[in-house]
Amino acid sequence: MDALRTDEGRAGRRRRPWSLRARMVLAFVAVAMATAAAAAGAGYAAARASLVAETQRGAVDTVRDQVTRLAPEIAYPPDQDALDRLRTALGPDAMVTYEGLTSASGDALGLIGDELRSAVAAGDRLAVQRVADDAGPHLVLATPVLLTGVDGAQRDSGVDVYVVRDLAATEAQLDRWTRVVVLTIAGALPLAVLLALLVSRSVLRPVQRLAHSADELAAGNLAVRLAPSGRDELADLATTFNHTAAALERSVGELRRREAEARRFVADVSHELRTPIMALTSIMEVLQADARDRSAQELELATMAVDRTRRLARLAEDLLELSRLDAGVGELRLERVDVAHVVTDTVRTRGWDEAVTVVAAGPVPARVDVRRVDVAVANLVGNALRHGRPPVVVEVRAVPDDRTDDVLVTVTDHGPGLPPGIDPDRLFGRFTKGDSSRTTSEGSGLGLAITLVNARLHGGDVTARDSAEAGATFELRLPRRLDAAAGPDPEEGGTRA
Template identity: 75%
Template structure:
């Protein structure tokens, strides 16, 4: 549990920006390196200074004792011990058996262990001791007596010297301050270097990101200029190869799509005239079948219905072909949207099955024909796939006008994405496969809404059924178009 909390805490503290992470990592590494190098140098210098101080002190004591030892009479009296102690300086002590000559306040630093070591040995003993007044160096040595035969024997005299290491400590403190100042001074330098390094490293990445955004926006001719021979240059070359391959693939797909659209448009256009003629003929057949048997009348009615459905499909395909080709422009007119919606319902004979919510006039600058087609597609879809009554409401929301179509049917089928309903030739639900719709009405409505700068959405109704919302910008304050007189006539209708 604690490990997960620590990991989560580190993730929350670690910056998300790549630039910040590079700078932080560089500064941390630089500071750690500077601190390690300074600490190593300080430790080496400190050890060298302490060793040198101890060596000089030991050599000094050894030289003094070597110089004074021949002058000492054996066995020495108290005066001889005092002279020897005086020659060793302040904070020193000389002992011989029970006799002691001592002077100074630091003699308490001489430990019993050191006395024992001097009594049992014949070499200089050095010990570093720290008390409340600071560090001191304690030196102890037995004084050897040279016999006539040249041999040296222990004279029984022991010398102790305590030296103050305050000057040495002061020098170490100065070095410590220099190390701290060096590390502190390295911080702004590390930050500046990190900024320069991050700029040199991240600039190609930023160019790559910008180029990727341009590529995503549709500018397939975007290319990078590789510089250098590092991994970023290889990445830029790979990006260029990918962009070129994508441009070729998209170009080929666009060419095929354009050909398919032309084919659909040509077929729809060529079918339009014979289908119209066939519709007229089938209507005549239906009229002549009134005097025939019920089976013949049913077959004639079915043939007329299928012919009309084929005619609507051809019209919808031709309309979509025009929209896809960008050959359709908007003829914006200032109209009462409530009046246009009511005309759409009335002219198609849906007045008995559609409830129009009473509303005050709502003025908007729209393409009347495309608004009529869009509303007709939404209401017709509700009548075919829902249950009456179909409710149509027109209201405003901010700077937009909303046409809301709600039915009381089973609603949107389970497992069907609402946005997928606006795809071409999509009929949600298996029961809708044999409906009179072409599967293109909602697609045409979506394209018409987008031409206006609006949108269309689908969802569940508040009580039951499906709810479609057509949202268009009103543009009431826009400049009137070339059909200003017609605008006034429609607005006042």
């Protein structure tokens, strides 16, 4: 059962979609990608701001130099030809105004807005504005032409210059940088996944070794130990596990030694008591026969002594049987029989025919140990007769399903049911008896325990529950083993427990 639970635990760990490794990898990749995105984004933003600022500064310096160089060549007040020459020198998408005169050329002059005109009219030496239209982003510059007198003082000539510069080249450069940033982040993803797998493997490998060792420890391998490596917390955990396993091994070893001594003591005592108890039973039976010719009181005392002596003999036999089973020397001598017939013989040979009804729809073939099935059924029926009320119904039937093919022996009495407030599993403990709500118990308290051991020796089980229609119901479930590969034939010598 421990090995089964261990396998189920391993399977459960494998089935979990969000394992520790997956969470570590996802967290590492998320942090790495967030860091890469933040770094690339910050670098892109800084580079973009620098490129835009540099482009704007270059355009401003170019316009300022052109205006400064061409301003002395203009006669004041300028005429239309002078404005046209200045506008032509400034390049495409330029406009020059002087009072009512305007010289303009280019398709982007519509981007020159009233805000920029107002800024120049208010006396700004240079006004700059970035605008965009369907053709893309543009830089609009506006500046008045200043005249410098002989005294070095500058005054407004009344000539205003407007220039529109295309930022398509700058935008294309920014697009190339954006693609580089995206490709950099995308290229960092597989690298981050690879690094995350390497890191998670180095971190989780000791944890996996610890989990495997814990599984072995749970399965009974108390000698399992870990080899600590390094000086980190995982090494400390491995050391703690080793100390715990060593302490557990010592404790379990001591408990096993004491348990073995106790079992050996019980077996020795039971074995030594058999002979004197058998002799004592014979003597008591002789005294009982002799007391029939004496008084009624002497006969009652002799009968009571015989009954108590026989009960003591049964207790010694039960203790000896349990000691054999606990020592693992019990054998299964499997043979193909009709379980319904075995149960019927069990009831008939013990003289329970009048109080017990055996119900079977037909033959129920199975490969079982007849002697152990007889003991198990006799204990269940005897328990029902002692603690319940007749009629006791024993039903034998096959229970095939998708997973198993079992034979089920159900024993139901018509008594008060299971003791209230007690766990049904406790009924199969040793020396467990009914409470005061039942009739006086005459058993040893070992019958159900022996039944449970014999059932599990077959690979089956026995359970108890309250019946809705009657009293208590006990179910003995045994594998049928009809396939020859499921167990040896009788001539093969049986199955070792």
